[in-house]
Structures are given as structure tokens and as C-alpha cells.
Amino acid sequence: MENGKHAAFAVSQTMLIVDDDFINRSILEQIFSPYYQIEEAEDGKEGLERILRDPERLCAVLLDVVMPQMDGIQVLKALKDRGLTEKIPVFLITAEASGGVMREGYQLGVMDVIEKPVIPYVVLRRVQSVVELFRARARLSSVVELQQWELLEKARRIVELNQGMIEALAAAIEFRDGESGEHVRRIHDITAYLLGNTDMGEGLSREEIENIALAAVMHDVGKIAIPDAILNKPGRLTPEEYEIMKTHTVQGAQLLETIPQLRGSSAYAYACDIARHHHERWDGKGYPDGLKGDEISVWAQVVSLADVYDALTSKRVYKKAFDAERALEMIRNGECGTFSPRLLDCFLKAEPEIRKMYEG
Numbered sequence: 424m425e426n427g428k429h430a431a432f433a434v435s436q437t438m439l440i441v442d443d444d445f446i447n448r449s450i451l452e453q454i455f456s457p458y459y460q461i462e463e464a465e466d467g468k469e470g471l472e473r474i475l476r477d478p479e480r481l482c483a484v485l486l487d488v489v490m491p492q493m494d495g496i497q498v499l500k501a502l503k504d505r506g507l508t509e510k511i512p513v514f515l516i517t518a519e520a521s522g523g524v525m526r527e528g529y530q531l532g533v534m535d536v537i538e539k540p541v542i543p544y545v546v547l548r549r550v551q552s553v554v555e556l557f558r559a560r561a562r563l564s565s566v567v568e569l570q571q572w573e574l575l576e577k578a579r580r581i582v583e584l585n586q587g588m589i590e591a592l593a594a595a596i597e598f599r600d601g602e603s604g605e606h607v608r609r610i611h612d613i614t615a616y617l618l619g620n621t622d623m624g625e626g627l628s629r630e631e632i633e634n635i636a637l638a639a640v641m642h643d644v645g646k647i648a649i650p651d652a653i654l655n656k657p658g659r660l661t662p663e664e665y666e667i668m669k670t671h672t673v674q675g676a677q678l679l680e681t682i683p684q685l686r687g688s689s690a691y692a693y694a695c696d697i698a699r700h701h702h703e704r705w706d707g708k709g710y711p712d713g714l715k716g717d718e719i720s721v722w723a724q725v726v727s728l729a730d731v732y733d734a735l736t737s738k739r740v741y742k743k744a745f746d747a748e749r750a751l752e753m754i755r756n757g758e759c760g761t762f763s764p765r766l767l768d769c770f771l772k773a774e775p776e777i778r779k780m781y782e783g
Contacts, residue, residue: 435482436460441470441498442487442516447539451485451516454543458551459483467493471501474511481511483554486533488517488524496524499531508532512553516541606733607640612780613729614639614722620776621769623725630689635722638693642701642726645675672699672711696720701727706761716763724766731759732770736781747778 438459442448443466452461459482464470467490474484488495495515502508508531515528518539525536534553537546615636618624624632646654649671653664660668675698685691700714700723707715719727735750745753751774753759754767762770770777 435480437462437480438483438485439464439470439473439481440485441467441490441495442485443490444487447487447516450541450543451546454541454547455485455550458547466490467495467498471498474498474502474507475505478507478511482557483550484511484513485516485550486513488515488519488528496527496531499528499533503531512550512557514550514553516546606737607643609733609780610639610642610726610729611636613733613777614725616777616780617725617729617769617773618722621773623721623766623769634688634690635693635697635725638690638697638722639726639729641675641679641694642697642730643671643675644678644698645671645673647678648674669702669710672702675699693722697723697726701730703727704760705763709760724763727760728754728762728766728770732774732777735759747774747781 436459438455439462440448440451440455441464442451448463448465452463455461462473464473467486470484470486471493474481486495486498495517499508499513499515502511502513512534513532515524515533515536516539517524517536528536535549537549615632618627618632618635619629627635649668653660653667656664676695679685679691679695679698685694688694697720699711700709700719703709703712703714703719703723704727705716705719705724707713709719731754732750735745735753736747738744751771754762754770
């Protein structure tokens with residue numbers, strides 16, 4: 424985790440001194456050795472190699488400018504390219520503290536430019552202040568990231584809990600309707616597949632598709648308000664009973680609107696729309712609002728066809744299951760209402776894969 428990386432930088436006690444002059448290295452080592460573990464490099468190339476070998480062990484780098492093989496500015500450029508000047512405080516310690524050198528050094532991310540010959544108590548205070556600043560920032564970053572992770576984890580658990588409650592509610596309705604609960608799972612899966620793998624999902628993000636598929640499991644939640652005698656009647660419904668059965672669409676939308684916790688869900692608007700309109704038909708002969716054509720949302724259209732296909736291919740109290748070929752024939756012939764030509768085309772192409780959901 425990133426938290427671990429920040430923690431490693433925060434507790435590091437190793438300082439790297441990069442200077443080609445032995446005396447300069449010795450002076451700096453004498454100043455800082457009481458407080459830090461000291462490593463030394465005799466030129467820029469060796470210094471860069473030491474830094475890149477394990478940058479997390481370093482709490483600071485003291486870097487000379489004029490050196491053979493690779494000068495301090497070249498080392499700085501290499502560190503900046505790798506984002507390391509944001510994680511390790513680098514100090515230029517040089518006798519060449521001209522305006523150009525200082526300007527370029529600061530542009531490349533050095534924390535301070537210290538002129539030679541160094542004044543021990545001054546350089547010690549300036550370097551230690553910055554090291555402590557980096558440590559404090561790393562500790563704060565670690566705490567903030569941990570808090571962010573904990574918040575995200577709580578949000579994830581809430582989403583899972585809400586999803587579980589939604590699925591449990593929908594499954595309870597299916598059990599009451601004489602089903603096993605598999606119906607809502609298949610509606611979820613068929614909806615997700617059609618929106619995720621055909622042109623019906625054009626313009627929808629993956630997150631939107633997931634929310635629609637979750638909303639789809641609540642399409643029949645209004646059946647909770649339908650009397651058992653009608654809901655589980657083995658024979659054909661009378662016209663009066665059918666009118667009562669049709670009210671499950673409106674009842675479902677109204678029920679969902681009364682659940683405060685659901686209003687904060689990204690699936691809420693889809694769920695209300697699907698519950699109310701999954702029995703609308705392309706020709707305007709559906710219910711409850713008689714919507715026609717593209718007045719019906721894409722997600723309500725998709726759930727409607729998924730619901731019809733699953734109802735045809737599954738056993739119900741009032742019918743035996745049809746095989747997939749007979750179900751497709753009935754859908755094509757309009758025996759189960761009319762659907763968008765585009766939706767039908769997408770569904771018929773996807774049906775071989777959807778059929779696999781019923782195997783095993």
C-alpha cells in the first residue's frame with residue numbers, strides 16, 4: 424500500500440552525501456552523523472545509483488553541483504523525472520551558487536541551496552527543519568490515506584449491504600410468487616449482458632449499467648401488494664383480477680419512493696422507472712401509462728424483454744416452461760407484446776449467450 428511507502432520515508436534515518444571532494448564529505452559527515460546514518464558517493468553517477476537502489480531508505484540528499492561523470496544538476500533532472508524530488512528532500516551544497524544555478528536547482532525541486540564553505544549550525548538547522556517537514560507531511564499523508572481508505576471501505580460495505588437488502592426484498596417477492604428467487608438473478612444478468620454487450624447500452628458507462636442491472640431486480644417489487652389469491656392463481660385471471668395484477672407496476676414505484684435509504688442509491692431513479700414501466704409496449708398498448716416507442720426508457724425496454732424471455736422459459740404456477748426456440752418464436756411473432764426492432768435485433772443476436780445462463 425502507499426501508506427507503507429509513506430511510513431518508510433517517514434522513519435528513514437539515512438542521509439546521502441554526494442560530493443567528489445573528500446574534505447567536503449568529511450565536514451558534512453561530521454555535522455550530520457550525530458543525527459543520521461551517513462552514506463557517501465564520490466560523484467553524481469554513483470550518487471544517482473545509490474538513490475535509485477532504494478530511495479525509501481533516504482531522509483535527505485546533500486548534493487554537490489560540480490562533479491565528474493555526472494554533475495548535480497543532471498542528477499536532479501534524473502530524480503525529478505522519476506518524481507523523487509517530491510519524496511526526498513534534496514539540498515544543493517555548492518561553491519557555485521550563482522543566480523542561474525539557484526534558479527535551475529529550485530525549478531528542478533531542490534529544497535534549499537547552501538553555499539560553501541558551510542557554517543555547521545546554519546546548515547544543520549536548515550536541513551533538519553526540512554527533513555522534519557517531510558516527515559510530518561508523510562505522517563499526515565499516511566493518516567489521511569488511511570482515513571480515505573477506511574471511508575471507502577465503509578462505503579463499499581454500505582453498498583454491499585444495500586444491494587443485499589434489495590436482492591433479499593426482490594427474492595422475498597419471488598418466493599411469495601412461487602418462484603425460487605432465480606428469476607431476479609437472471610433478470611439482473613440478462614439486463615447487464617444486453618446493456619454491456621450490445622448496442623442497447625450505447626452511451627452508458629459501466630457504473631450506470633451496474634446500477635440499472637441492480638435496479639432491474641426490483642422490477643416486480645409491487646407484487647407485494649397483490650393478494651395471494653391473484654398472485655398464485657394457477658389458471659387464467661379474470662378481467663377484474665388482471666386489472667388488480669396490473670397495479671403492481673404503480674404500487675412498486677410508490678413503494679420504492681417510500682424507502683429513504685434507497686433514495687441515496689445511484690440505482691434509485693432507474694428502479695422507480697423500471698418498476699413502473701417494465702410492462703409498457705413499443706406500440707403503446709402496455710400499462711400503466713400507455714407509453715409508446717422511445718417514450719419508454721432503454722432500461723425499462725431491456726428489462727421488459729428480459730422479463731418476458733425468462734417468464735416464457737421458466738415454469739410458472741399457470742404454465743409449463745417453453746423451450747428457448749418456442750420462446751423466441753413467440754417473441755418474434757408478437758405473442759407477448761411488441762418490442763423495439765432495435766432491441767429485438769440486439770436480443771436475438773445475444774440470445775445464444777443468454778441461453779447459457781440457464782444451463783446447469
